[in-house]
Amino acid sequence: MNEILFCPNCHQPIEATNFFCSNCGKKIKNPPLSTSISSQIFLYLKTLILPPFGLIWGYRYFRQPDSKSKLIGIFTIIITIIETIWLIQSTMSMVDTLNSQIYQQYNLYGL
Numbered sequence: 001m002n003e004i005l006f007c008p009n010c011h012q013p014i015e016a017t018n019f020f021c022s023n024c025g026k027k028i029k030n031p032p033l034s035t036s037i038s039s040q041i042f043l044y045l046k047t048l049i050l051p052p053f054g055l056i057w058g059y060r061y062f063r064q065p066d067s068k069s070k071l072i073g074i075f076t077i078i079i080t081i082i083e084t085i086w087l088i089q090s091t092m093s094m095v096d097t098l099n100s101q102i103y104q105q106y107n108l109y110g111l
Contacts, residue, residue, distance in 0.1 A: 033061055035068045043072070047079050051087065054080030 004013050007021040019031045047054035062073030
């Protein structure tokens, strides 16, 4: 049997499993995050495109009570960290290459 609670907004009875009040529509609690394959692929793609936000999205999944969501969260955070390290190294390499080319041009023309 489901536990009956009362909406904090309209004080009508609601079931503990409801995410919204059926009377006034007020959000009672957040629904669980989706762990479907398509939502995981979309999450990982978003993480690759916008790496800093992957930490936020990964943390949200990690906070969920089920182990599958926690695993998705950990994997998202790991992807974010690896990609951030790669981006920093790539940027530093590009800057070093650019500096060396500028230095060579500077020496070539004797400026």
